[in-house]
Amino acid sequence: MMTDVFAFFSITAYLVACGLLVRHLCQGQGNKLPVALAWIAVAMQMVYIGLHCHQYGGFSFGFFNTAALVAMIVASLLLLASLNKPVEKLGIAIFPIAALMLAFDVLFSARSPHLPSYSWAMSVHILTSIIAYSLLNIAALQAVLLAIQDKQIKSHSPQRFIRALPSLQTMESLLFQMLATGLVFLTVALASGFAFIEDLFAQHLVHKTVLSIVAWLIFSCLLAGRKLYGWRGKTAIKWTLTGFALLMLAYFGTKLVLELILHR
Numbered sequence: 001m002m003t004d005v006f007a008f009f010s011i012t013a014y015l016v017a018c019g020l021l022v023r024h025l026c027q028g029q030g031n032k033l034p035v036a037l038a039w040i041a042v043a044m045q046m047v048y049i050g051l052h053c054h055q056y057g058g059f060s061f062g063f064f065n066t067a068a069l070v071a072m073i074v075a076s077l078l079l080l081a082s083l084n085k086p087v088e089k090l091g092i093a094i095f096p097i098a099a100l101m102l103a104f105d106v107l108f109s110a111r112s113p114h115l116p117s118y119s120w121a122m123s124v125h126i127l128t129s130i131i132a133y134s135l136l137n138i139a140a141l142q143a144v145l146l147a148i149q150d151k152q153i154k155s156h157s158p159q160r161f162i163r164a165l166p167s168l169q170t171m172e173s174l175l176f177q178m179l180a181t182g183l184v185f186l187t188v189a190l191a192s193g194f195a196f197i198e199d200l201f202a203q204h205l206v207h208k209t210v211l212s213i214v215a216w217l218i219f220s221c222l223l224a225g226r227k228l229y230g231w232r233g234k235t236a237i238k239w240t241l242t243g244f245a246l247l248m249l250a251y252f253g254t255k256l257v258l259e260l261i262l263h264r
Contacts, residue, residue: 003055006048007106013041014075014099021092025164035088038079038095045072045102061126067252068105071098073134077178081138085174089164093141125192128185133251135182136219140244142175143237150233172232176223179240183219186247190216211250218243 017037024034049069053059059069075091075098082088149168152158165171190212222239225231231239 003048003051004106006044007102010041010044010048011099011102013037013044014095017041018092018095021089025089025161034091035079035082038075038091042072042076064105064108068101070130070134071101073131074137077134077138081174085170086166087174090141125189128192129189132182132185132189133247135178135185136244136247139175139178139182139240142171142178143240146171146175147237175236176226179219180223183223186216208250211246215243215246215250
């Protein structure tokens with residue numbers, strides 16, 4: 001299919017961009033080509049999604065479809081952040097995941113021409129949920145890299161990849177920016193969910209909602225602690241990863257069980 005051609009070019013561009021980033025890292029140099037290729041990959045994936053939405057009358061929020069969409073948004077957010085911060089090296093971790101999720105979407109997603117239609121309110125809930133998850137995904141990656149960066153700097157033996165990252169202060173600043181922005185979208189997602197979802201129990205959403213609320217409380221407490229008590233370092237890393245793990249379990253854990261195991 002013609003749509004799959006765009007997916008193929010997108011996957012190829014993601015992987016080539018990652019390969020060039022690794023090469024530049026090993027050679028201690030860099031240029032804008034990997035970033036340009038990553039933008040092309042994102043654009044091709046957007047075309048792929050747009051064509052499928054046109055063909056099937058909407059977007060299917062299945063497990064693989066949503067995973068590919070989230071990975072694309074994460075890659076896009078990274079590219080936007082790289083416009084004013086030297087964080088493009090994070091693409092070494094993000095771009096292959098985006099390519100893999102898109103490949104799974106092409107190979108394993110079962111698309112139905114009879115997709116459910118959503119009201120504008122439910123569409124807002126779904127969209128803000130995906131954006132929140134994507135932002136907090138980058139925050140979790142930031143937290144992992146911060147932990148590695150801090151440990152290697154203290155041991156006076158940072159590896160080449162860690163040396164290529166921005167300073168600890170820059171990485172930590174970006175972490176809290178992503179957390180704050182992600183929390184705003186998560187708040188909107190939860191509020192719209194309570195307002196527009198009529199029966200949480202009937203729709204198998206109660207556990208997802210509870211886990212999301214606990215994650216929201218964790219992120220809120222972390223940002224409040226940062227503001228009031230100057231929390232940072234290991235405290236910020238631990239709370240960020242705990243909150244994101246709950247959020248990942250709430251969304252993808254639920255979809256995995258319902259769609260791939262229970263076939264609902």
